[in-house]
Amino acid sequence: MEFRQLEYFCTISHLKNFTRTAETLHVSQPSVTKAIKALEAELGLVLIDRSQKKVNLTPEGQAFLLHAQKIMSAASAAKKDMARYHAGSRGKVQFGLPPMVEAYLFPDLFTQFQTSFPEISLDVQEYSDSDEVRNRLALGDLDFGIVLGEVRPTTENEMLLMQDSMSVCLPANHPLAAQEKVAFADIADEKFIMQQPHTYQHREVARRCGEAGFVPDIALCTSQMKTIKQLVANGMGVSILPNFVTGTENNFVLRPLAPALSVQITLNWSAGKQLTDVDAQFKGFIKEYAEKHL
Known part of the structure; x- marks a missing residue:
């Protein structure tokens, strides 16, 4: 037959x-x-x-x-x-990102993507630092990843999503709260509450402290942004975080840094990767989402 x-x-x-x-x-x-x-x-x-x-x-x-x-x-x-x-309307995308990006920048990203592309499944993995995301991309474990790093020109396998300033987080009654801006030298004697080692925030803050002539006295390292903010509010120490994480917090004080410190957030894929139709749709969606919401 x-x-x-x-x-x-x-x-x-x-x-x-x-x-x-x-x-x-x-x-x-x-x-x-x-x-x-x-x-x-x-x-x-x-x-x-x-x-x-x-x-x-x-x-x-x-x-x-x-x-x-x-x-x-x-x-x-x-x-x-x-x-x-x-x-390209069916397929699977393996996507890696730091937890704070999902929580503070992309709270409804996945819901919106599934609504727009119900036949593309997402496999989302959280990684504590951008180095791990880069490694996973290089190994082929991920199709795309969100990377936080220094402000610089993007490469052919990166797409800029946003740049954001970082601010000093101070307890509400801290003497430096009266200043309009805070320099690293001003916080040389403070306890620091940091993100985990190998993160951009940890490395860059340590580097800037070194340029100001001191090694930061780190009281605690954690990957949990809520914990960092709560400890600052409790007076345990100071921290330096991107503004997208701190938002409109009112239980501690934010002051801009002088000179300014910024973070760049990019969508990355492995070098030389041939983007499939599914990849192109996901990349386009992320770009549109960033333009509207970031």
């Missing part, structure tokens, strides 16, 4: 004429006749009553038509499904 035989048979059942069936399918009438006869021979049944001018199905033909239509419908659905794969 061949697919074309089923196609011819279903078309004949609808048009009830061999000639019109051949014209509709752009084949010769003898080809249609031969295919139907071969189908009947294989089944050992007469499917079409040819005794009248108008072609009609026999009872056996009516019963077989139900099966043929199901097969044709399934084949059509399969073609459409595969076309969506080819067009």
Whole structure:
């Protein structure tokens, strides 16, 4: 049994004429006749009553038509499904990012993406620092990753999402809260509450402290932004965080740094990666989301 035989048979059942069936399918009438006869021979049944001018199905033909239509419908659905794969509307994206980016910048990103592209599944992994995201990209474990780092020109496998200033977080009653801006030298004697080592914030703050002539006295390191902010509010120490994390906090004081310190956030993919249609759709969605919300 061949697919074309089923196609011819279903078309004949609808048009009830061999000639019109051949014209509709752009084949010769003898080809249609031969295919139907071969189908009947294989089944050992007469499917079409040819005794009248108008072609009609026999009872056996009516019963077989139900099966043929199901097969044709399934084949059509399969073609459409595969076309969506080819067009990029189906697939999977493996995406890595630091927890604070998801919590503070992309709170509804995944919901919006699934609403727009319900047939693309997301495998989201959280990593404590951008170095780990870069490593996972290089190993091929991720399709895309969010990276935080110094402000610089992007490379061919990066897309800039935003740049943000970093501020000093001070307890509300801290003497430096009266200043308009705070220099690193001003906080040389303070306890620091930092993100984990290997993060951009930890490395850059330590570097800037070194430039100011001191090593930061680190009281605690944690990956939890809520913990850092609460400890600052409790007076345990000071911290330096991106403004997108601190928002409109009112239980501690924010002061800009002098000179300013900024962080750059990019969407990264592995160097030399050939972006699939699914990749391109995800990348485009992230770009549009960033332009609207960041």
